[in-house]
Amino acid sequence: MVFGIEHKVKSHRTGRRRKKGGQKMLVAPWIVITLVCVLVASGLTWGFVALLRSGCSGEMWRVTVAAAPSVYGSLGDAAQAWEREQPELNGQCIGVSVTEVSAADALQGITGTWNSMSFGDRPIAWAPDAQAWASRLTAGEATAGYVTSDPVVLGEAASVLAVAESTATGLGWLGGEPPSWQDVMDAAAAGEISLAAANPRSSTEGLVALLNASSDGAGGFSQAAADAYAAAIEAGSSAADASALRTAYAEAADPSQVMTLLDYQVEDFNASSESADPLVPVKPSGTMVGAVASYLVLGGAAWVSPSDAQIAERFGEFVAGQVASGEFSDPDLAPVEDEAAALGQTTPESVGEAVRAWQSGAEDLNVLFLLDWSSAVMEETVAYEGEEVEAGIAAVRMAVDMVAEMEPAWTAGLWEYGVGAGGESNWRSVAAPAEMSADGKSALTEELYDLSENATYEGGSPLYDSLVAAYEEMSAGAVDGASSVIVVLTNSGEDTASLPTVEETAGTLEGLGGGVSVYTVGFGSANSANLEVLASAGGGAFLAAPEDGGVLGEIAPA
Template identity: 75%
Template sequence: MVFGIEHKVKSHRTGRRRKKAGQQRLVAPWIVVTLVCVLVASGLTWGFVALLRSGCSGDVYRVTVAAAPAVAGSLGDAAQAWEREQPELDGDCIGVEVQEVPSADASRGIQAAWDEMKYGKRPIAWAPDAQAWASWLTSGEATAGYVSSEPMVLGEAESVLAVAESTATSLGWLGGEPPSWQEVVDAAQAGTVSLAAANPRSSTEGLVALLNASSDGAGGFSQEALEAYAAAIEAGSSAEDGDALQEAYAAAADPAQVMTLLDYQVEEFNAESEAVDPLVPVTPQGSSVGAVASYMVLGGAGWVSDSDARIAEMFGEYLASAVSQGGFEDAELAPVEDRAAALAQTTPETVGAAVRAWQSGAQDLNVLFLLDWSSATEQETVEYEGETVEAGIAAVRMAIDMVSEMEPAWRAGLWEYGVGAGGEGVNWRAVADGAEMSEEGKTALTQSLYDLSETARYEGGSPLYDSLVAAYGSLNDELVPDAVNVVVVLTNSGDDAESVPTVEQTADTLSSMAGAASVYTVGFGSANAENLAMLAAAAGGEYLPAPSEGGILGTIAPA
């Protein structure tokens, strides 16, 4: 175990107090002597007590805990409270650093390539906002032993359907017996309601809804129920997560739409919207899976040392005591009385079967990243995930984020472009050939992106046009059957004085190639949106202004 991370604590001192003006009193010498003796004795006593209380010395060594946003704040408070007790291991001061990581991202990163640029060090412990994510993690043969101790339950949120009060009343879902999942699916297929579901691959609300909707009623998985649920969503709509569902609902103002959310999300929506027809939470009969937040140590993962695992276990013991004594509270979670029953809601077998069946029903994705690495990408800074970085670095980070979110069966490759990138007269170069995004594939492509970020830019302009035609032709020659095949351009330019054709001629060329692949252009900073939109549209795709918080995979990936 390596110690030496500096723990910086701000002083509470704000400066010396000023003496009050006024007449000074003279104090007898014997009083001064006595007072000094008392203070010295008190100081020695205090020092002795402090010595007895101090169980460690040196800087605080902390291990990382990846925590879902719903619990990260409460866990951070608990971590600070634990550290004030001066925990120690072998005489060294220890603690934990809580890093906020969405559960879906953490699950993918733990199984494959962890995004250190975005989320810091690989975690030693994990606190997802649903135990179902841990069941999914341990459903794989390679990761079955990653959780080394019994998960500790922190609290639970209920999986619900968010329904307009008027609709719930008219359907008899409010105040009476709630519908079964089969009745909800039937109503959606009949057009009585429109089912809007969160993606189970990227959101907790979507995952627990999938498990409830596809249940066989006996704690197992039903393929027939899953197919009916998928058909209902196909007739309705889907979104990346609950936040996106709520935004779409607010924009459409359709009371017939019902959404898969968690109970606290319904409360937050009503509080923020103050709608005349508020949402009410409806829990379909047969729903047995909730979003059970838990804390677990990843002692079985290859990067976790015995000493680091022990620190994480000690924090878990502190958490368990706080939870049992009512000292741990989270505004978004309800307390859990029967923790064993809560953990038993999901099993690796059931979750694995449901998620794999869902994935097999969706199209695969095949991406060729076309990354601008001209000097223009270092001449402009942009905001990305709360930091001001060069446009080129933001593009690299976005690509890494997208890779980390990809499914194992999806494929991705990487090209860069700049003047002379492929040799004299050739402005593009293949950095990484297309490969499946297995654990090894993600790791290799992520490393290629990291390595690229440390290379010098190509001097001159941004030769996008001929590079895009070459990339588009290459992808069309290597299409993955029955998959969504896309070229994703990442640039802060869109103007090209280096290529021979104009933007209009390039658009015409792309249209004439008429391949099954499409093009998405992502513009950072001062990118020429008009040119990028023209090129994307010519190849059946779309222009996307680069969001400062990332997260564009959901736009191009198959639902």
């Protein structure tokens, strides 16, 4: 089996067998002699080729490549093609295992704590869907030397604005000179359009749009342009990524809304939409940065051995050959003619300036995870990230995923609750709030993993008292310029262990008014009505736990 594909061989003939004693075919002796010689020669040739191709032995050693969703399938095909050539290193059969990881998640893991539970082994090579992510990686002092080989350019998607055809026509953005980014900002300021942007922290489409909108026109960064872009988004809206933007657009049905997308995402939306007013891609003049997908070897990372880096480099050479010959193709990407120019669209300096400006304009986030660890969380299984797991394990995984996405200046802490969890109280602090630096993320992730191995508490799910105590704790530590959020993770929401009712608890939360937001995340059979009451009283929202995570984008400040 190669990559889980089993090659089946028939062991029996199909169709009739020839009867014995049937009519014989007369063949001249010289034909028989010639045929035998050909068969013998063919057999010798096959044996020689087989001998040449048996240069490796033993179980195949594969290294991991983390690939963005848009190139995951194509790189997986390339990996299978490479393995069919039976590559070897010092007699060992070698190959690559391609895993699907968004560029934002991969960057967070490469620079901090890698979430092996969600994404498998740490990568030896990385294929982000925009070179801008690689520029962010090499912009850090500690990670500047991680990439040890020249990038292999895989293709490019264009950064565009998705505009309803009627709106683009009315603004004169079709059929002539495209608008400049300043024209777009002016239209937003005048209320002619509402700009909806994807978050540059969590999406490729958001990152390349930020770089284009904040450009000084000469490949550098303009603070004034960045401020205008931020003001347009504040007047409009933002979302975690293209998927969330498109969902909101479809629900709002507002033709004045303009979204920051990639060109193929516009095509995908139109293909699945029956709107009489389709979206058209508008590429503002001055747009210099596209989503240039590339393959990078992380040979300078501490976890990468020289032999693993060599295997990744060998695969990169194979992919480069496929790109040059046209064998490598991806439906989401256009070929790149000038690879040097494509890779030169971004620099660590320009990307670093733009991202720092964006982050400085956003609020910090302080999170307290309030995790239900009553026996109910292990009595029900739910789907999470393609697996059926206990609700408590899904909650832990979701919290780990959120921690991995957090900015270094944000803080996070962890409480668990269950009857008797804190001795006389039904809750306890597992991890005090700490900044989400690389060390902070690692420590909190370990606490979450350790918690998942502990026994649960019998006697019900004491959410109400625990939530009030957590709210009071967060209120006491709230600071200006930061959002304080409690994230409840449970598959219950019904509390027979606390004295107050859900309505009384909601009244208490409203009375505290401490500037803390409550988000309740319900798994499986959670009582959504009760969780909605509590979240509303806490100024937040109830979220039905998505199977693929992504909750942080719903609560983090833009």
